[in-house]
Amino acid sequence: MAEIVLDKVSKRYPDGALAVSDVDITIADGEFIILVGPSGCGKSTTLNMIAGLEDITGGELRIDGQRVNERAPKDRDIAMVFQSYALYPHMSVRENMAFPLRLAHVDKETINRKVEEAARILDLGQHLDRKPGNLSGGQRQRVAMGRAIVRDPKAFLMDEPLSNLDAKLRVQMRTSVAKLQRKLGTTTVYVTHDQTEAMTLGDRVVVMRGGLVQQIGSPQALYEQPVNLFVAGFIGSPSMNFLPATLADGQLRTPLGAVPLTDRIRRLAEAAKAPREVIVGLRPEHFEDAALLDEAELGAGATFTATVEVMESMGSDKFAYFLVEGETATSAELDELAAESGSAEMTDGGAQIVTRLSAASSIKEGDEAEVWFDPDKLHLFDPSDGRTLTHSD
Amino acid sequence: MAVLGGTERAAKVRWSLINIVVLVYALVPVLWIVSLSFKTKETLTDKNFIPREWTLQNYADIFTTNQFLRALLNSVGIAVIATLIAVVLGTMAAYAIARLDFPGKRLLVGVSLLIAMFPQVSLVTPLFEMERSLGLFDTWPGLILPYITFALPLAIYTLSAFFREIPWELEKAAKMDGATPAQAFRRVIAPLAAPGVFTTAILVFIFCWNDFLFAISLTSTTSSRTVPAALSFFQGSSQFEDPTGTVSAAAVVITVPIILFVLFFQRRIVAGLTSGAVKG
Structure with missing residues (x-):
């Protein structure tokens, strides 16, 4: 159990490339923190620096108040679960889990007890004498977890531990990882590129982009109060529209028509010195089929009419995709998000609204439909630098 | 389907025929030597593939002469020591090449390739002169040293290919589990590289065992002459006696260790030993 502090931690490679820049994170004892971001954002590098597998080129890393920059991984007392699991193929499951204990010269009896205990927690009891090659993906993943927990380390580091599992198993394992962490109460740093995993697992989430921390906060805070376009677009599925x-005369002129500004939004935008041209962000769930609402509700919001391009029914709710004529919002952040999700250049001749x-x-599908949305829930962003104009503390 | 089955069978037959031709081509000379080794002196030149009179006299003869046993001892000793040293050095060099980025890495690989391609014949005379002035001529080290030199590039190449196949993350995992770099190598990397090490050992051993050029040039007495060289010094008891039978018997005898060596280590070359290490 330990508190981990990253104090202006940076990583610059010998060729001059800056992978991680001035990361400041204080991870509380027992906290489950997620590093999330698109590939190449520096999240894995940050994790490797905490592990000691990569040198820290600037700043200080403290575990329980002690500077550990120069310590070898083995002297940091941290366990790690790798994306590929990295099980030792020539050792049985039992030997794999016992390996860290044997290196620490723990006596045989204690090793046996701890391995059995970990196997019981992870439901690996009947597989202890098998080799990793004979295990399924989910079982291998559990062995990797077992190897980490037998040692009672100060912290767990997990590098996309679930990304090699199939979708169903991933959801299942996600729950067990969360349960296990709560039960053990060990400080955990978890890296993922999957925002769903980040939202569901973490006490706090750190969103990274291009080696820089964008925002740190609880999943709900990131969702409701993103500090910039990147976080707004990255968190949430389907993502924000x-x-x-254009802000003018107390109104917002958008491709969906003129939207009245609510008092709250106007106050925040004024405080943030909003420019005339802005980007408006709307979460998919803040829309509703106007036909289902009564007069009073309709009056409290704005509506627009558009043709439904695609309709996806999820059973619990329906995702309707509209094509809205006119300009699409452009900014460096949005381009990057589009490139990451592979949706770049998918829509032409207008913006797609989910x-x-x-x-x-x-x-x-194909209907001309009237759709209502709540103008008080919208977010405004400055297109020049992506910062939010509607952030309230 | 029937047509397809027919062409498949035809292809099978064709391949079997080609295989048989290749096998016969390779094995006939070997079997001929085996046959010669069992023939009596009188029937040696009777042109029969299967001896009409079987005898073990040739084998008895070579084992009664001190010359052959001594050569056998030299061969085993020199080949085993050279293999051991080459494999240990090769393992370390290959590990560094596969895992580390250090200045001059490409140069090192290039130079080792150069050594492997260098015509050995052109080196015999300088080596002979050097070894004579150093006092290494006609000694075990006098053969072990050049064998290591020429076996190392082979060892480094084979081994670095094996090391590259071992997932890098295993070593990171070992480090995280509390291993020092030496422990990580000994307990995780080395066991996984074992098939590669055995394969390399076989290749290096065969190279040393079969060498004739250095063996004949850098030795002069039975104190360090290996079997391939000693065979060429075999002679009959008189000028008129043909040593073919004893030479054949000796050739058969020195082939046996190679076959045993390969069979023994082949069982350790377990394919897919690293399966299960990462995802999959």
Whole structure:
């Protein structure tokens, strides 16, 4: 158990490339913290620096108040679970889990007891004498976890531990990882590129981009109060809709029509010295099929009419995709997000809007539908630097 | 389907025929030597593939002469020592080449390749002169040293290919589990590289065992002459006696250790030993 402090930690490679820049994170004892971001954002490098597998070129890393920059991985008392599991193929499951204990010269009896205990927790009891080659992906993943927990280390580091599992198993393992961490109460740093994993697992989430920390906060805080376009677009699935807009006369002119500004939004935008041209962000769930709402509710929001391009029914709710004529929002951050998700250049001749409608909606594909949305839930961003204009503390 | 089956069978037959031709081509000379070694002196030149009169006299003869036993001892000793040293040095060099980035790495690999390609014949005379002035001529080290030199490039090449196949993450995992770099190598990397090490050992051993050029040039007495060289000094008891039978018997005898060596180590070359280490 330990508190881990990253104090302006940086990583510059010998060729001059800056992989991680001035990362400041204080990870509390027992906390489950997630580093999330697109590939190449520096999250794995940060994890490797905490592990001691990569040198820290700037700043200080403290574990329990002690500077550990120069310590070898084995002297940091940290366990790590690798994306590939990295099990020793020539050792049985039992030997794999016992390996760290044997290196620490723990006596045989204690080793046996701890391995049996870990095997019981992870439900690996009947596989102890098998080799990793004869195990399924999920079992291998559990062995990797077991090797980490037998030692009672100060902290766990996990580098995309679930990304090699199939979708169903991944969801299942996600729950067990969360349960295990709560039970053991060990400080955990978890790296993933999957925002769903980040949202569901972490006490706090650190969103990284290009070696820089974008925002640190609880999953809900990141979702409700993203500090910039990148975080807004990265967190949430389906992701936030972005449209170009103009602020004028207490109104917001958007491709969806003029939207009245609520008092709250106006106050925040004024405080943030919003420019005339902005990007407006709307989460899919803040839309609703206008036909399902009564007059009072309709009056409290804004509506627009558009043709449904694609309708996906999830059973619990429906995702309706609309194509809105006009300009699309552009910014460096949005381009990067689009490149990451592979959706670049998918829409031409307008912006695509994803809406999450009630399952009761009778809108069908190809229909011209009237859709309502809540103008108080919208986010405004400055297109020049991506910062939010509607951030409230 | 029937047509397809027919062409498949035809292909099988064709391949079997080709295989048989190759096998016969390779094995006939070997079997001929075996046959010669069992023939009596009188029937040696009777042109029969299967001896009409079987005898073990040739084998008895070579084992009664001190010359052959001594050569056998030299061969085994020199080949085993050279293999051991070459494999240990090769393992370390290959590990460094596969894992580390250090200045001059490409140069090192290039130079070792150069050594492997260098015509050995052109080195015999300088080596002969050097060894004579150093007092290494006609000694075990006098053969072990050049064998190591020429076996190392082979060892480094084979081994670095094996090391590259071992997932890098295993070593990181070992480090995280509390191993020192030496422990990580000994307990994780070395066991996984074992098939590669055995393969390399076989190749190096065969190279040393079969060498004739250095053996004949850098030795002059039975104190360090290896079997391939000693065979060429075999002679009959008189000028008119043909040593073919004894030479054949000796050739058969020195082939046996190679076959045993390969069979013994082949069982350790377990394919896919690293399976299960990473995802999969």
